[in-house]
Amino acid sequence: xxxxxxxxxxxxxxxxxxxxxxxxxxxxxxxxxxxxxxxxxxxxxxxxxxxxxxxxxxxxxxxxxxxxxxxxxxxxxxxxxxxxxxxxxxxxxxxxxxxxxxxxxxxxxxxxxxxxxxxxxxxxxxxxxxxxxxxxxxxxxxxxxxxxxxxxxxxxxxxxxxxxxxxxxxxxxxxxxxxxxxxxxxxxxxxxxxxxxxxxxxxxxxxxxxxxxxxxxxxxxxxxxxxxxxxxxxxxxxxxxxxxxxxxxxxxxxxxxxxxxxxxxxxxxxxxxxxxxxxxxxxxxxxxxxxxxxxxxxxxxxxxxxxxxxxxxxxxxxxxxxxxxxxxxxxxxxxxxxxxxxxxxxxxxxxxxxxxxxxxxxxx
Amino acid sequence: xxxxxxxxxxxxxxxxxxxxxxxxxxxxxxxxxxxxxxxxxxxxxxxxxxxxxxxxxxxxxxxxxxxxxxxxxxxxxxxxxxxxxxxxxxxxxxxxxxxxxxxxxxxxxxxxxxxxxxxxxxxxxx
Numbered sequence: 001x002x003x004x005x006x007x008x009x010x011x012x013x014x015x016x017x018x019x020x021x022x023x024x025x026x027x028x029x030x031x032x033x034x035x036x037x038x039x040x041x042x043x044x045x046x047x048x049x050x051x052x053x054x055x056x057x058x059x060x061x062x063x064x065x066x067x068x069x070x071x072x073x074x075x076x077x078x079x080x081x082x083x084x085x086x087x088x089x090x091x092x093x094x095x096x097x098x099x100x101x102x103x104x105x106x107x108x109x110x111x112x113x114x115x116x117x118x119x120x121x122x123x124x125x126x127x128x129x130x131x132x133x134x135x136x137x138x139x140x141x142x143x144x145x146x147x148x149x150x151x152x153x154x155x156x157x158x159x160x161x162x163x164x165x166x167x168x169x170x171x172x173x174x175x176x177x178x179x180x181x182x183x184x185x186x187x188x189x190x191x192x193x194x195x196x197x198x199x200x201x202x203x204x205x206x207x208x209x210x211x212x213x214x215x216x217x218x219x220x221x222x223x224x225x226x227x228x229x230x231x232x233x234x235x236x237x238x239x240x241x242x243x244x245x246x247x248x249x250x251x252x253x254x255x256x257x258x259x260x261x262x263x264x265x266x267x268x269x270x271x272x273x274x275x276x277x278x279x280x281x282x283x284x285x286x287x288x289x290x291x292x293x294x295x296x297x298x299x300x301x302x303x304x305x306x307x308x309x310x311x312x313x314x315x316x317x318x319x320x321x322x323x324x325x326x327x328x329x330x331x332x333x334x335x336x337x338x339x340x341x342x343x344x345x346x347x348x349x350x351x352x353x354x355x356x357x358x359x360x361x362x363x364x
Numbered sequence: 365x366x367x368x369x370x371x372x373x374x375x376x377x378x379x380x381x382x383x384x385x386x387x388x389x390x391x392x393x394x395x396x397x398x399x400x401x402x403x404x405x406x407x408x409x410x411x412x413x414x415x416x417x418x419x420x421x422x423x424x425x426x427x428x429x430x431x432x433x434x435x436x437x438x439x440x441x442x443x444x445x446x447x448x449x450x451x452x453x454x455x456x457x458x459x460x461x462x463x464x465x466x467x468x469x470x471x472x473x474x475x476x477x478x479x480x481x482x483x484x485x486x487x488x489x490x
Binding site: 322 | 421449
């Protein structure tokens with residue numbers, strides 16, 4: 001398959017981006033200043049991320065659409081208010097996570113933001129449950145820009161008056177340059193911020209405004225260090241089809257009502273795990289000292305039994321220390337438990353820690 | 365100190381008597397990005413030419429640092445272990461990785477001069 005580019009590809013190039021292939025797209029991993037500076041400027045000022053590779057999937061239909069979607073998504077879509085968003089998943093019959101997503105109720109139905117690497121399969125899986133009278137569209141005419149950081153609201157309010165009224169995980173339509181753009185207050189960094197869905201034609205002008213206000217472009221490298229410090233999962237690393245939301249320590253993302261009444265893929269398994277617990281659990285891990293425990297690092301107990309594996313690990317610029325998360329035998333998952341990490345054949349100490357590593361500052 | 369010699373794996377070496385100082389090149393640091401971890405060899409360790417001797421990690425990935433020449437380690441640079449980011453700021457000066465007692469000065473002949481290395485980098489962009 002030919003490698004794809006977002007509408008801002010040349011724009012990134014002019015900003016000095018280094019590109020890497022990611023999920024079938026040529027995406028910026030970093031710009032001139034590098035990952036650490038990009039990370040810090042997002043935490044202290046504001047940064048923008050081109051996340052147009054992600055799928056913007058729109059669904060329309062009558063009340064039966066909710067029943068269809070609830071068979072594969074364990075959110076309470078019946079109670080979800082218009083312009084409100086939820087973090088949720090697509091689940092397979094065994095309760096495994098096909099993808100994690102943000103679903104927003106729109107006036108005509110729903111909009112689901114899907115991971116780039118998963119979106120084609122996701123749509124196949126969702127479509128299995130749709131009826132003839134449900135309409136769906138993966139909209140490739142739209143770009144998606146994330147604006148993240150403490151100054152985001154002040155800067156965006158200048159261009160789009162009213163965005164400061166949005167609360168975390170809600171959205172609204174706004175007028176921009178003669179078109180309607182959809183903005184939600186959300187993100188993937190642990191900072192306050194917005195995600196802006198805007199036509200490919202208008203996106204350059206929009207980003208020009210951000211750059212004029214000293215908003216730095218941020219690549220996938222810093223996106224990864226930011227989300228890991230915030231304790232957020234990356235699909236394909238921390239989550240996959242063999243891991244269910246209970247093991248992933250994401251049971252909060254399954255609606256209370258749905259946990260009780262079920263009716264979605266994998267409910268039997270999930271109900272059982274909710275009652276009896278599971279063998280492994282996703283935890284935060286802080287290695288001692290400066291050693292970095294990257295993905296696939298084996299985790300051992302203090303008496304050298306293999307008890308788990310790291311799924312994400314890097315150096316966290318804001319906590320100024322290495323940070324990691326992974327799956328541990330649940331008997332060892334209590335915060336404070338001492339563990340060992342095998343890096344380059346040697347074992348180093350570490351501890352199970354609370355997530356996030358960096359305190360979130362969402363505007364609720 | 366002698367003029368620096370360079371390896372294809374982006375290390376530099378300079379010689380003073382029979383003690384060689386080894387580090388990574390400015391070009392290597394630019395490819396790696398922000399350096400957040402280093403591991404240097406212990407004194408007394410014997411390393412072979414092109415053998416793994418140290419580790420450097422950026423936010424993105426971990427890489428091995430190879431010794432461009434054979435010898436016995438006389439010192440690892442503790443300063444870059446305490447402050448890995450200093451490798452980004454002065455890779456070919458204060459932020460060397462290790463010193464070793466050189467085994468065979470003849471091995472230096474297989475390495476590149478500064479001009480040769482610059483040409484090599486220009487011809488092998490990565």
